[in-house]
Amino acid sequence: MNALYQQLLDAVDVGIHVINKNGETIIYNKKMMEIESMGSEDVLEKNLLDVFKFRDSQSSTLVQALTTGKSTKNTKQTYFNYKGKEITTINNSFPIIENGTITGAVEIARDVTQLEHVIKENVLNKQNTNFTFDKIIGHSEPMLTVIDEAKRATRTTSSVMVAGETGTGKELFAQSIHNGSARSSAPFISQNCAAIPDNLMESLLFGTKKGAFTGATDRPGLFEQADGGTLLLDEINSLDPSLQAKLLRVIQEKSIRRIGDLKDKKVDVRIITTINEDPIDAISSGHLRKDLFYRLSVVSLFVPPLRERKGDIDLLTKHFIEKYNKLFKMDVKGISSEARQILHEHDWPGNVRELEHTIEGAMNLILDEDSITVRNLPTKFRKKYQQNADKLPSSLLNLSGEGVENRPLKEKMAEAEKFYIQQALIENKNNISHTAKKLGISRQSLQYRMRKFGL
Structure with a gap:
């Protein structure tokens, strides 16, 4: 049974910390270790106040439950581990009472450290957008095509979905569309949906109302901050399906409701999303709701891989x-x-x-x-x-000409070109289209060179 209890404690997605009547830790689950960046050996059987430091204006909610016998719910707490790392959690703390005597205390914690850092780093503030279309590098036909399509999208306020593999420069297009539109003087807010835990993303997107939980303040979310401008949701396929449903409602009704609030607020936001997989595959795998996809992909851009x-x-x-x-x-x-x-x-x-x-x-x-x-x-x-x-044949390796007959550069370059085309044809099993694509030339250009070299 002890093994079963331990397995259950480690399986839950909240931190659990239990102390005995002396303030010493007796239970410390895996999630709590992750939240506080501590190992079990650093905390178990040690006094809580010897391991963690609390601000002068705030005491431990867990120790409060032990000393006063009072429970606290949804209380925000910021403290430090012995390494000096700042931790912010939302806690439910309550005493353990046996036969009328307090014998310990339990704390159940949710991590909001990352959300606090996001706020401190001014993600909610207007961000500088440096990229415009003239700064996007590329003169290949696939790139010129997608640039032209993106420029056309600057004329309206329709939602845009930019699809492409990781590293193709999708955010460059999002910034360029914003800067080329009538909203260029308004805020541009960018948020990676994969960077924030699901349980924090909702408050980040929609904001919070004072009193929603202990320590909650009136805080605008990304939609309010981007009002009148553009909101870029990067890697939208990483967003939890339940949040995708709420996002769909915001798009349809053009209004948001802060967590803990009873009133809706109108917002005027152009939404640009990026996705790092084929949208059809994302829908099939359950990563993206079909109804949301239709709302977000009024304009669809596909950035070609390199x-x-x-x-x-x-x-x-x-x-x-x-x-x-x-x-x-x-x-x-x-x-x-x-x-x-x-x-x-x-x-x-x-x-x-x-x-x-x-x-x-x-x-x-x-x-x-x-x-x-x-x-x-x-x-x-x-x-x-x-x-x-x-x-390579030795005649190509010995570019200095030593040991072989010296020949004009033009002849050596032709021999090198012929050899390279031969190798590409072999690698692509003599498929003309695939070989031309591999070489970065047109099919007609490849056929011309094959005739020229008798291949």
Whole structure:
């Protein structure tokens, strides 16, 4: 039975802390350890006040229950663990009474530390939006198409859903739509739905009314803060389905109700959402309500992954080199042809963000070079380059011409191009369309080169 009790205590999604009549901890469940960033060995069998520190104006609700015999409900409490970490919880505390004598006290806690940090970091305040369409880098056809569609969406106040893989730059489009619209002078509020626990997200979105729980204050939510402007809900598919239903009601009625309030308040907010998976897949898997999807996707934009817009790699690489030149006070001129080729061969599962981190990492490894070379790239790229180099004919490896007949550069470049196309055809099982996509050229251009080289 003890094992069963312990399993049940660790399974619940609230913190449970029990002390005996001496103020020593006798039960401390897994959730409480997570909330307070403590191990059981740090707390069990130790006096509560030796482990945790409370502000002068506030005492422990758990100790109060032990000493006064009074219960408290929905009381907000901020305190510190022995490492100095600040913790904020909403507590229900009550004494344990046996035969009329107080023998201990129990506290059930919900964590609101993250919400407090969000508020302190001014997430609820108007955020600066730096991106406009002219700052989005890309001249490939897929990118120009989605930019054009996004520009058209600036003319209205309809909801926009921006779909795309992680790292493709979905928020750049959201900011650009806001800055290009008539709401550009109004607030732009952004919130990642995956970053806040479900039990805190509702109060963050809709706000709280004083008296909703002990310690609650009149606090506007994201919708009120974004009134007249734009609210970006990032990773909407991470939002709890019950909250999705409440969000749907807000969109339909154009009004919100703070937690603990009895009155609705009208809000004028344009909603832009992002989603990092195919919306149809999200609906099928239960991550996104179908009715909410139809409301949010009046305008649907699909940001292409980097592997489908490899024609933009050179532009992006140049931009990131310039960015980190300024940041690191360096003067890197560019990237070698061998390193550039590797960047074009990579599939970029992390998309533009991965490319940026790759360039940043490479520039950290530069010593005396004036450009990024293969040896400056991360290990996974260098290994791939070495594997490809092992397949190359010796005439291509010996670029200095030593030991082989010297030939004009044009001939050597043609031989290298022919070899590269051959390898791509082999890897794609001679599928012309797939090979052309892999090489970042059109099908017609590939067919021309195949005829030219007799392939």
